[in-house]
Amino acid sequence: MDCHDCHQSCQPKSHNLGGKLFNFGSKKLLKKNFSQGSTTTIALVGSPNVGKSLLFNLLTGTYVTVSNYPGTTVEIAKGNRIIGGEKVTFLDTPGMYSLIPITEEENVARNLILNQKVDLVIHVVDAKHLAKMLNLTLQLLEAKLPVLLVVNMIDEAKKLGIWVDENQLAHRLSIPVVSMAAVKKVGLQKLIAKVADYVRANSLSIAY
Amino acid sequence: MFEQILYPSPIEAAITRVESLIGDRKNSIPHRTMALLLLQKDPSLWSVSDSDMRSQLKQELDFAEIESIIAETEAAISESLTFAIAQARHQLAMEIEQDVTIQPHQQRAFKHEWLHQLSVHPLTGIPILLLVLYFGIYQFVGVFGGGILVDGMEGFFESEINPLVNTIVATIFPWTIIQDLFANDYGIITLGIRYAVAIVLPIVTIFFLMFSLLEDSGYLPRISLLVDRLFKTIGLSGRSIIPLVLGLGCGTMATLVTRTLESKRERIIATLLLALTIPCSAQLGVILGLLSQEPAALLVWATVMVTIFLGIGFLAGKIVSGEASCFYMEIPPLRVPSLNAILTKTYVRLKWYFWEILPLFILASVLIWAGKLTGLFDFIVTGLEPVMLWLGLPKEAAPTFLYGFFRRDYGAAGMFDLHSSGILAGQQLVVAAVTLTLFIPCIAQLQFMFKERGLKNTIAIASFVVFFAFSLGYFLNQLLTIMELSF
Amino acid sequence: MVYQSFSVDYSPLNYLGAKTQGVITAIRNKDDKIVKKLLSMGVHTGMHITLEQRFPSFVIKVGQTRIAIDKNIASSIKVRVIGR
Ligand SMILES: Nc1nc2c(ncn2[C@@H]2O[C@H](COP(=O)(O)OP(=O)(O)OP(=O)(O)O)[C@@H](O)[C@H]2O)c(=O)[nH]1
Ligand SMILES: [Mg+2]
Numbered sequence: 001m002d003c004h005d006c007h008q009s010c011q012p013k014s015h016n017l018g019g020k021l022f023n024f025g026s027k028k029l030l031k032k033n034f035s036q037g038s039t040t041t042i043a044l045v046g047s048p049n050v051g052k053s054l055l056f057n058l059l060t061g062t063y064v065t066v067s068n069y070p071g072t073t074v075e076i077a078k079g080n081r082i083i084g085g086e087k088v089t090f091l092d093t094p095g096m097y098s099l100i101p102i103t104e105e106e107n108v109a110r111n112l113i114l115n116q117k118v119d120l121v122i123h124v125v126d127a128k129h130l131a132k133m134l135n136l137t138l139q140l141l142e143a144k145l146p147v148l149l150v151v152n153m154i155d156e157a158k159k160l161g162i163w164v165d166e167n168q169l170a171h172r173l174s175i176p177v178v179s180m181a182a183v184k185k186v187g188l189q190k191l192i193a194k195v196a197d198y199v200r201a202n203s204l205s206i207a208y
Numbered sequence: 209m210f211e212q213i214l215y216p217s218p219i220e221a222a223i224t225r226v227e228s229l230i231g232d233r234k235n236s237i238p239h240r241t242m243a244l245l246l247l248q249k250d251p252s253l254w255s256v257s258d259s260d261m262r263s264q265l266k267q268e269l270d271f272a273e274i275e276s277i278i279a280e281t282e283a284a285i286s287e288s289l290t291f292a293i294a295q296a297r298h299q300l301a302m303e304i305e306q307d308v309t310i311q312p313h314q315q316r317a318f319k320h321e322w323l324h325q326l327s328v329h330p331l332t333g334i335p336i337l338l339l340v341l342y343f344g345i346y347q348f349v350g351v352f353g354g355g356i357l358v359d360g361m362e363g364f365f366e367s368e369i370n371p372l373v374n375t376i377v378a379t380i381f382p383w384t385i386i387q388d389l390f391a392n393d394y395g396i397i398t399l400g401i402r403y404a405v406a407i408v409l410p411i412v413t414i415f416f417l418m419f420s421l422l423e424d425s426g427y428l429p430r431i432s433l434l435v436d437r438l439f440k441t442i443g444l445s446g447r448s449i450i451p452l453v454l455g456l457g458c459g460t461m462a463t464l465v466t467r468t469l470e471s472k473r474e475r476i477i478a479t480l481l482l483a484l485t486i487p488c489s490a491q492l493g494v495i496l497g498l499l500s501q502e503p504a505a506l507l508v509w510a511t512v513m514v515t516i517f518l519g520i521g522f523l524a525g526k527i528v529s530g531e532a533s534c535f536y537m538e539i540p541p542l543r544v545p546s547l548n549a550i551l552t553k554t555y556v557r558l559k560w561y562f563w564e565i566l567p568l569f570i571l572a573s574v575l576i577w578a579g580k581l582t583g584l585f586d587f588i589v590t591g592l593e594p595v596m597l598w599l600g601l602p603k604e605a606a607p608t609f610l611y612g613f614f615r616r617d618y619g620a621a622g623m624f625d626l627h628s629s630g631i632l633a634g635q636q637l638v639v640a641a642v643t644l645t646l647f648i649p650c651i652a653q654l655q656f657m658f659k660e661r662g663l664k665n666t667i668a669i670a671s672f673v674v675f676f677a678f679s680l681g682y683f684l685n686q687l688l689t690i691m692e693l694s695f
Numbered sequence: 696m697v698y699q700s701f702s703v704d705y706s707p708l709n710y711l712g713a714k715t716q717g718v719i720t721a722i723r724n725k726d727d728k729i730v731k732k733l734l735s736m737g738v739h740t741g742m743h744i745t746l747e748q749r750f751p752s753f754v755i756k757v758g759q760t761r762i763a764i765d766k767n768i769a770s771s772i773k774v775r776v777i778g779r
Contacts, residue, residue, distance in 0.1 A: 288727075294734040433751065436765055437751045535763070535764065536765070538760060
């Protein structure tokens, strides 16, 4: 739903970018487009209305629309932050319930992570509905994507009496897990530290 | 490493068979995932339309073979494959949830639960919706924004800024031609900037404030569930309420948001209704502001607009082909909006909007100026005059329609001007309001229509809109004359 | 409810009264997309479901998730009633 998303991604200069999402031949170009001068591209994905855009704003200091209904974001937005001494590009995506897309904008997110090269997928989930959300996590892992799980909205979960043990979850899935309350910036530093770990490991593996 | 999900053995067998069909083709997606997507009939892998996914393998794949694998496996497990695969995954997800969370013994509810119940129960929900519309749209955007704020700012411009600008410009440039570019009736500052700052901006600000409030509280999904049944009769679903309400702010943004709608059919109908019947906030504010002093006129305008919305929607629902729309919407909890979030959002939107319109408004002033200089403007206006007379409008209204072509909000501002100089009144005001509301979406909206719906649909919708707007204006004028309604 | 009498333990959701609780026994629709959608929104067989309201739209609660659906989608959810 975005004036400014659209400001960012459908203005003439980046107009071709939107078009390219839909045709495969330009994979290389797109990758370059998304991550000019940075070594790491990270996509934020997850069900609609779990707080991806809010988290994106916190991480990148830019603004894309955040609102309380599913389907707010319809286009990919990108922003940067220096983490671990490197420029990291974050991509905010439209919400998707599963790897099999049904609406147009779900397709956008799916194509991004399956067909473009993203270095890390941050899967944002709602702590109130963990089982439902893990469905997509499992699909992402099945597709052998590098995943970092953000369990968001722990403030609301707490009010409903739901507690999530992030360490145990990380252990079960063998992926890094951070629990957050993005509206209150709870867990943000921890997330950034985890991303920094990743960036460091990543640049090492490239160097050798 | 995380162990793979193990599906029931018939499914595993099917996966292996499809994997071998894929062969050792090189692609970034693991074969197991590709096989699973194929077995679940992933739409973009199966559909004919080109997509990233498909170009990775479609041409050489034996789809008939996969079909038969699916059929055999479904026979073996006597269940749909999609279903069985999802079920297996769900089982594992549930186990993990059990292991890593502490759930309350008794399900608890949020504090605002009662408010949710009130907002969706038909007996209380519909009156609440009407109240929200009355106060949010009519009182806040129309009467306060379009009336009080615009009158104030506009008056300030007319009495303070314009005379000042006229004098300053006159002292700097001795030539009338240059003076007219910046000042006087059609100058960049006295017309372009005045329209943008004094008429459009206040209304749009108020609208976006209200809309952000609706968005952040989580009320919009609740409206959509209330209106779904009604919207089904016009070929849409409750989900379309979000782009349509946003369209009351800016049709351009709303056209982009129609993307979230489920079917192509719904997207086309919503785009049409946005182009034809939904006024943008500047129009809405000006019209509500002007007509609120004449309740009968307001009633006629509102009745006509609602009737056309429902009527055209109903017909479009019959004519536009495609599957009937289905409605599902997750209802998020109601949340107390944070003031900071609302202000930021409104500010960002306004900034976008303002920079979008300002160059156009200035350009319009320049074009009018150049057009006047060359006589082209007068030529077009003269061409439009018979149309005005046909609609029963004074010929001075012609330029306003010309502005409307350019930007909806520009046309609305022009109408405000005409009314304050006493040219448009009563029946004419109603006819002009209706025709201008229906009339062509502005250039930016056309551009987005083109981007989202393609050239063919855009031309079809735009020509229909122009034709319909003027015909309806004509008939409305005749009808009002026959009925001898006076406002 | 009149219509519950013919199949008490296996009814399409749209035949049930508001506030009915039950367990989902099957999800079936001739449109495959609807089934996929429900599955991906966390509506699976074996889960506890509450029909909160049936007019103007059906509102169901499955786990912590509240979803508004239309009659067509409601009819694809088959429920074994366990109480009101
Ligand atoms: N209480 C609480 N609310 C949150 C939290 N994170 C996000 N929200 C709210 O959740 C809503 C959705 O946030 P968005 O960032 O728009 O969600 P999204 O995932 O981008 O949604 P889509 O664009 O629709 O896919 C907003 O109202 C946020 O304020 C959180 O940690 N706690
Ligand atoms: Mg978003």
